[in-house]
Amino acid sequence: MTTQKALSEEDQVHPSGDERYLSLDRTMKQFKYEKDSLLEVLNAAQEVFGYLSKDLLIYISNQLNVPMSQVYGVATFYHLFTFEPKGEHICIVCKGTACHVKGADRIIQALSDEFNIAAGDTTPDGLFSLTIARCLGSCGLAPVIVLNGQIYGKETPEAANRRVLEAVSRSKDELAQTMEVG
Amino acid sequence: MNFSTLEEVGNKERQRQEKYQRRIFCCTSTACLSAGAGQVHTTLDQAVAACKCDEHEAEVVKTGCMGLCSSGPLVRVEEKEVDPVLYGNVSQEMAQYIVSRHVPMGEIEEEVDSEEQDESVTPHDMLHYRASLRRARTQTELDNTIISLDHPFFSKQVKVVLNETGRINPDKLEDYLAHGGYKALAHVLDKMTPEEVCNEILDSGLRGRGGAGFPTGLKWNFVRQEGAENKFVIVNGDEGDPGAYMDRTVMEDDPHRVLEGMIICAYAVGASHGYLYIRGEYPIAVDRIRKAIRAARRRKILGKSVLGTKFGFNAEVRIGAGAFVCGEETALIHSVEGKRGMPRIRPPYPSTSGLWEAPTVINNVETMGNVPSIITRGAKWYSSIGTEKSKGTKVFALAGHLRNTGLIEVPMGITLREIVYDIGGGIPDDRQFKAAQTGGPSGGCIPAEFLDTPVDYESLTKLGSIMGSGGLVIIDDSTNMPDFANFFMDFCEDESCGKCIPCRVGTVQISKLLDKLISGEGKPEDLEKLDKLCQLVKSTSLCGLGQSAPNPVLSTLKYFGNEYDILVQPTQTVEAGES
Numbered sequence A: 001m002t003t004q005k006a007l008s009e010e011d012q013v014h015p016s017g018d019e020r021y022l023s024l025d026r027t028m029k030q031f032k033y034e035k036d037s038l039l040e041v042l043n044a045a046q047e048v049f050g051y052l053s054k055d056l057l058i059y060i061s062n063q064l065n066v067p068m069s070q071v072y073g074v075a076t077f078y079h080l081f082t083f084e085p086k087g088e089h090i091c092i093v094c095k096g097t098a099c100h101v102k103g104a105d106r107i108i109q110a111l112s113d114e115f116n117i118a119a120g121d122t123t124p125d126g127l128f129s130l131t132i133a134r135c136l137g138s139c140g141l142a143p144v145i146v147l148n149g150q151i152y153g154k155e156t157p158e159a160a161n162r163r164v165l166e167a168v169s170r171s172k173d174e175l176a177q178t179m180e181v182g
Numbered sequence B: 001m002n003f004s005t006l007e008e009v010g011n012k013e014r015q016r017q018e019k020y021q022r023r024i025f026c027c028t029s030t031a032c033l034s035a036g037a038g039q040v041h042t043t044l045d046q047a048v049a050a051c052k053c054d055e056h057e058a059e060v061v062k063t064g065c066m067g068l069c070s071s072g073p074l075v076r077v078e079e080k081e082v083d084p085v086l087y088g089n090v091s092q093e094m095a096q097y098i099v100s101r102h103v104p105m106g107e108i109e110e111e112v113d114s115e116e117q118d119e120s121v122t123p124h125d126m127l128h129y130r131a132s133l134r135r136a137r138t139q140t141e142l143d144n145t146i147i148s149l150d151h152p153f154f155s156k157q158v159k160v161v162l163n164e165t166g167r168i169n170p171d172k173l174e175d176y177l178a179h180g181g182y183k184a185l186a187h188v189l190d191k192m193t194p195e196e197v198c199n200e201i202l203d204s205g206l207r208g209r210g211g212a213g214f215p216t217g218l219k220w221n222f223v224r225q226e227g228a229e230n231k232f233v234i235v236n237g238d239e240g241d242p243g244a245y246m247d248r249t250v251m252e253d254d255p256h257r258v259l260e261g262m263i264i265c266a267y268a269v270g271a272s273h274g275y276l277y278i279r280g281e282y283p284i285a286v287d288r289i290r291k292a293i294r295a296a297r298r299r300k301i302l303g304k305s306v307l308g309t310k311f312g313f314n315a316e317v318r319i320g321a322g323a324f325v326c327g328e329e330t331a332l333i334h335s336v337e338g339k340r341g342m343p344r345i346r347p348p349y350p351s352t353s354g355l356w357e358a359p360t361v362i363n364n365v366e367t368m369g370n371v372p373s374i375i376t377r378g379a380k381w382y383s384s385i386g387t388e389k390s391k392g393t394k395v396f397a398l399a400g401h402l403r404n405t406g407l408i409e410v411p412m413g414i415t416l417r418e419i420v421y422d423i424g425g426g427i428p429d430d431r432q433f434k435a436a437q438t439g440g441p442s443g444g445c446i447p448a449e450f451l452d453t454p455v456d457y458e459s460l461t462k463l464g465s466i467m468g469s470g471g472l473v474i475i476d477d478s479t480n481m482p483d484f485a486n487f488f489m490d491f492c493e494d495e496s497c498g499k500c501i502p503c504r505v506g507t508v509q510i511s512k513l514l515d516k517l518i519s520g521e522g523k524p525e526d527l528e529k530l531d532k533l534c535q536l537v538k539s540t541s542l543c544g545l546g547q548s549a550p551n552p553v554l555s556t557l558k559y560f561g562n563e564y565d566i567l568v569q570p571t572q573t574v575e576a577g578e579s
Helices: A002-008 A020-030 A035-049 A054-064 A068-077 A097-101 A104-115 A157-181 B003-018 B030-034 B037-050 B092-102 B123-145 B173-178 B183-191 B194-204 B216-225 B246-253 B255-269 B283-298 B329-336 B365-377 B379-383 B416-423 B457-462 B481-495 B501-518 B524-540 B544-548 B551-559 B561-568
Strands: A089-094 A128-133 A145-147 A150-152 B022-027 B058-063 B075-079 B085-087 B232-237 B273-278 B314-319 B360-364 B393-400 B406-411 B433-438 B444-447 B471-476
Touching: A020 A035, A020 A054, A035 A054, A035 A068, A035 B314, A054 A068, A089 A104, A089 A157, A097 A104, A097 B393, A097 B471, A097 B481, A104 A128, A104 A157, A128 A157, A145 A157, A150 A157, A150 B030, B003 B173, B003 B183, B022 B037, B022 B092, B030 B037, B037 B058, B037 B092, B075 B092, B085 B092, B092 B123, B173 B255, B173 B283, B183 B255, B183 B365, B194 B216, B194 B255, B194 B365, B194 B379, B216 B255, B216 B360, B232 B246, B232 B255, B232 B329, B232 B365, B246 B255, B246 B283, B246 B365, B246 B393, B255 B273, B255 B283, B255 B314, B255 B360, B255 B365, B273 B283, B273 B329, B283 B314, B329 B360, B360 B365, B365 B379, B365 B393, B393 B416, B406 B416, B416 B433, B433 B481, B444 B551, B481 B501, B481 B544, B481 B551, B481 B561, B501 B524, B501 B544, B501 B561, B524 B544, B524 B551, B524 B561, B551 B561
Parallel strands: A089 A128, B022 B058, B232 B273, B232 B360, B273 B314, B393 B471
Antiparallel strands: A089 A145, A145 A150, B022 B075, B075 B085, B393 B406, B433 B444, B433 B471
16 A cells, blocks of 8 residues: 555655655764764664664665674664564653662563563563563653653553553454454 | 743743742652652542632642652642642542642532432542542541641752752742742843852852762853863763762753753853753653753744844753763763763873863752752852751652661751751661662662761761762661672673773773672671772772772771671671671
8 A cells, every 4th residue: 555655746756665764864964974974864764763674784785885894893783773663552760870779670480471472582482572671761760661651650560561461462353353254 | 021021921930920829839750759659640630620619719730759759649739828738649549539638629519319320429529529528537537648848858958959840840930930040140131250150159058969079150260260262061960879869850850941051051161052961760850851952942042143143052962871970970971972972091180171172061950959049049148058068958768677768858967866856756576777878879878876967078078978969868777788789889880991901991890809808708807809890999089980889898997897807707697787
């Protein structure tokens, strides 16, 4: 659908057929395709695409005229870049010092036990990612988790499990419904 | 546009604010937001509207952090000729009561009977009715949520950098101007030479607030004296220290202050371009700073001609992508250049060869935040605060096992005891104070016997910790120290950039040794090995990250050695502290 729509508006066409590249192009243009803007471009790319695929890195390498080895080197250096798609629901558990002394580890343990994934991984069904943050800077409310952008302070392992399970089961229900309809 | 036009804008805003009989400030910083401040703000707005009072009876203002994050959401009411009142843990319901207590009701029939509800009664009317009905009942309930502003949490603080946070709307340049914003910049451009500015900062005794404590004026003078055509200013907002959020708060809640300090710095050293390097995990800070830059450009505070003078300066935001080592200045420079954020050997220092080999000033957000106040109130005033070698104030993110946690700004030289027991309100749950951890992964743990140490750069270093950027985590006796040290070691191991061997390999080995000890498989000689290894990493690493990485281990070995000794005694199982 998106491809057809993009093709119908000629000036909006990106050779790849993926509109998201247009937005990335705008960012690169804004930085005048300067090599120095690599980090900014990678940030923008991740924001638009959600993760950095190999194709995307090759594209950036070509557009900025920076060797692929350097693009890959920079991308892998920083923690915020991911190379795999994230799950539909993302729970970030803060592991800053304040959260650590107030039991963030127990929350991480509870969630990884419940969903059988390690911190940093995504469930095989693509519904849930468990990620760790260095510090979210809400130390007054430690321990803190962020589920789908919503911050929860003074969190307990039980409450975190419940929240994530609710969110994930909602998606499962929706999925089941669309399957039935289909 | 020159400053008099700006001043007029500020005056207009001030006059507008003064027209209001009372202003209700609602904290909408991250901590309060997560406690529900968003809804509280909306409720306040609706409730004021429901009062149907005169337009100038009350205004609801969205502000930044008010400090006492553990009691959020916070709402402060400032009324003419009445002392301000601060409410804590405000719920939506409480927000209605607050409005009904402070804001007079407008002309509307008071006797609305609940049976007479019909469609003509709007939700606002109902709100109004309910509020007035509950007014009597809630007086005492409300009184219980009042936080006394005479509380040591507030009275022991001295606000310089955080002076406007919690008082102004960070998104409004006008509000900053109304509070005397950009006056320092105008003064500098009009009355002072770059040399005088550098010397004023030098005289104030301001030292780098990122942790190392290098005299800021000296740094500025180095760059000023460089003859290069291009010079740069970088503001370091890559607050990677877990347990610290001072810089985030200043950037989010008073972005123009950071910008003003930065422009003054640029004028003093002769830079025409600058970057604010902000941590990627702080999207709100990025957003607010960007907004502030746009507003400043519109008002010609940034651009080819700053405030109508010959001096031109432009600022841009660069977003970090999560690398603790980028707090190190040479690593940060590489990151701004779009490269891997790895440090290099100094010298040459950035003041001679920094960003793109040009002379560069790098200062932390909080350091820049001090600059406008120093210019406005003078070096003499600033140096009257603090100790002999550490002047001014320091912002700390107070967290951990304490009654009151939040963001505080204290004069240098205050004792840890005052911070823990007066400001922090002591340790809850009948537990005992065990240690104060300063400086995050680069700092150390200070035990109870040193609670009376004055907080300044030299004293903390002497104790084996560092001032650091301002993380201050208090831990009680439920915390196991080897485990705590291991937490930081894991962090450093993960964050080591891999350039130099002592840090890359050393942190891994220290961490392995700690794991071995904690799992109960350690031998007495392992403790000696641990100490040796720490000393080695400390003395041979390339940059500050590696040099300070062993601090958490070394300081806990020094002060809590018995907890390590227990680990290597045969037939002894691991137990957490005394709990």
